Amino acid sequence: MVGTSKPAPLNHVPRSMTSSPLRVSSPRHGCPVTVVTAVQSGAAPLSPEVTQTGGGAGMKLLTHNLLCSNVRGLRPGGGFPLRIQASDVSVRPVPFNAAFVARLVPRLRWGALLEAAESLGHPSELPPEPAPDYEGDEAFLRRVHHVLLEVEVLEGFLQCPDSGRQFPISRGIPNMLLSEEEA
Amino acid sequence: MKKLKLKELESCLQQVDTFENPKLLLEQYPTRPHIAACMLYTIHNTFDDIENKTIADLGCGCGMLSIGSAMLGAGFSVGFDIDADALEIFNSNIEDFELTNINMVQCDVCSLSDSMSETFDTVIMNPPFGTKHNKGIDMIFLKTALQMAKTAVYSLHKTSTRQHIQKKADEWDVKMEVIAELRYDLPASYKFHKKRSLSQRTTCPSASLRVPKYSEPATCFTHKEAQLYC
Numbered sequence: 001m002v003g004t005s006k007p008a009p010l011n012h013v014p015r016s017m018t019s020s021p022l023r024v025s026s027p028r029h030g031c032p033v034t035v036v037t038a039v040q041s042g043a044a045p046l047s048p049e050v051t052q053t054g055g056g057a058g059m060k061l062l063t064h065n066l067l068c069s070n071v072r073g074l075r076p077g078g079g080f081p082l083r084i085q086a087s088d089v090s091v092r093p094v095p096f097n098a099a100f101v102a103r104l105v106p107r108l109r110w111g112a113l114l115e116a117a118e119s120l121g122h123p124s125e126l127p128p129e130p131a132p133d134y135e136g137d138e139a140f141l142r143r144v145h146h147v148l149l150e151v152e153v154l155e156g157f158l159q160c161p162d163s164g165r166q167f168p169i170s171r172g173i174p175n176m177l178l179s180e181e182e183a
Numbered sequence: 184m185k186k187l188k189l190k191e192l193e194s195c196l197q198q199v200d201t202f203e204n205p206k207l208l209l210e211q212y213p214t215r216p217h218i219a220a221c222m223l224y225t226i227h228n229t230f231d232d233i234e235n236k237t238i239a240d241l242g243c244g245c246g247m248l249s250i251g252s253a254m255l256g257a258g259f260s261v262g263f264d265i266d267a268d269a270l271e272i273f274n275s276n277i278e279d280f281e282l283t284n285i286n287m288v289q290c291d292v293c294s295l296s297d298s299m300s301e302t303f304d305t306v307i308m309n310p311p312f313g314t315k316h317n318k319g320i321d322m323i324f325l326k327t328a329l330q331m332a333k334t335a336v337y338s339l340h341k342t343s344t345r346q347h348i349q350k351k352a353d354e355w356d357v358k359m360e361v362i363a364e365l366r367y368d369l370p371a372s373y374k375f376h377k378k379r380s381l382s383q384r385t386t387c388p389s390a391s392l393r394v395p396k397y398s399e400p401a402t403c404f405t406h407k408e409a410q411l412y413c
Contacts, residue, residue, distance in 0.1 A: 056273070070290065
């Protein structure tokens with residue numbers, strides 16, 4: 001049937017308490033999703049600076065790997081990779097999905113990923129290029145997973161390598177809005 | 184990933200917090216849980232374009248479509264929106280739902296870099312329709328989405344623009360299919376929203392489009408007059 005006669009819940013659903021990255025999460029009220037257990041990712045030891053951010057996810061390096069500067073008038077192919085200047089970095093465990101990571105590997109801009117991880121003080125322990133048999137190498141995939149999805153930038157800047165323009169990151173959200181003159 | 188039924192998905196999406204003070208000029212209104220659930224369910228079960236894929240949500244607002252995608256097993260979703268207030272609500276939704284594979288970017292979708300070509304597997308969006316001094320914005324969103332998507336774009340548009348979109352699709356050399364017609368009927372319980380927010384559409388039928396990047400064999404169906412049922 002199209003449309004429902006049940007009154008829709010309003011915005012007073014109680015929010016869950018600040019989540020601990022290692023707590024087994026209980027399903028949100030009435031919502032039968034699979035319980036996500038935060039699992040410590042394999043090869044990489046959990047960094048001593050795991051913080052309970054209590055907020056949404058910070059900017060992951062996967063997002064950084066996809067983002068280009070949108071400043072006008074750059075040379076073709078310019079504006080990538082954005083240089084990260086982070087003042088608040090954290091690590092949040094994310095469930096490891098080998099199939100997903102393996103699919104991503106050939107599409108990543110590998111050099112930019114390694115450079116970004118290094119610049120955040122989380123050297124990736126990854127080789128300069130993925131080995132030909134990377135798909136079956138779980139330890140390798142777990143290291144990729146860790147830098148791509150578990151290291152987060154909460155506060156800082158992304159800097160356009162060509163124009164020098166800085167884009168702030170606050171609460172994990174990069175702000176790429178250009179001013180009227182720039183747009 | 185446990186297989187989620189349509190009704191379960193819709194029920195979860197009803198818990199997503201939405202705009203507190205929708206901005207009319209940005210055409211802010213939440214994608215209704217029923218529509219979001221039907222759309223995402225089809226994209227996942229019929230076309231397999233969500234599970235383990237990277238997804239972009241252009242004009243994500245409070246994140247209804249991104250959150251639904253995450254529940255259906257998306258590998259990673261990124262929402263893009265111009266409004267910081269909407270993104271703050273999206274962020275708190277992510278926290279509430281304890282989702283770890285979603286990010287968001289504040290930007291003007293119309294000014295995204297051309298270099299972000301084929302950066303995502305799938306784009307799923309409910310773009311502004313262009314009714315508030317921003318005529319043509321739906322087509323800019325669509326064009327940007329097509330650049331960013333590797334496989335397909337799923338988008339909601341007014342039925343009245345279907346011919347125009349078909350024309351553009353031909354120009355851009357992409358195949359367009361209408362996969363469902365949905366009615367934006369507001370049930371009685373939403374009446375107060377109608378008073379607060381003029382941007383709510385009452386009986387505007389809109390079509391959900393699938394725009395595959397490249398020609399595919401004709402196994403995909405066209406449901407011109409179909410209504411989706413729970």
